[in-house]
Amino acid sequence: MATLRLPPPVRAELETAARAGYPHEVCGLLIGARDGDDCRVDAMRTARNLNRERARDRYELDPADYLAAETDARAAGREIVGVWHTHPDHPAAPSETDRAAAWEGWSYLILSVARDGVREFASWRLAGSAFEREEIAS
16 A cells, blocks of 8 residues: 655644635645655645635646746755645545546645544545545654
């Protein structure tokens, strides 16, 4: 099983961003390194959600934020290993919209968030046409 290594400081930053953006979906990128099927996250970046019409249940990651994150990651000898986003008041399971936009080999970390905070972290990888859950470790 693939593993996403998510250290506590990065996890805390993700929780803070998720709570701050509620009740809208917030999104960003995971920066780190790959080691076989495992990904180690060294940093997270928040990106603007360009989807204003359905911001409560959809996200569109700003391409300019993606390019800035990729440039910074390369300069630090790292790479983008995945995308994170929130599901306000919904489970941390990928939607069909999430699957349609996903790239194989990347981790897709979803945070279920409610008014009282983050309820669940779940990470997924696209395998063919379906998502498979990956383990999250510190």
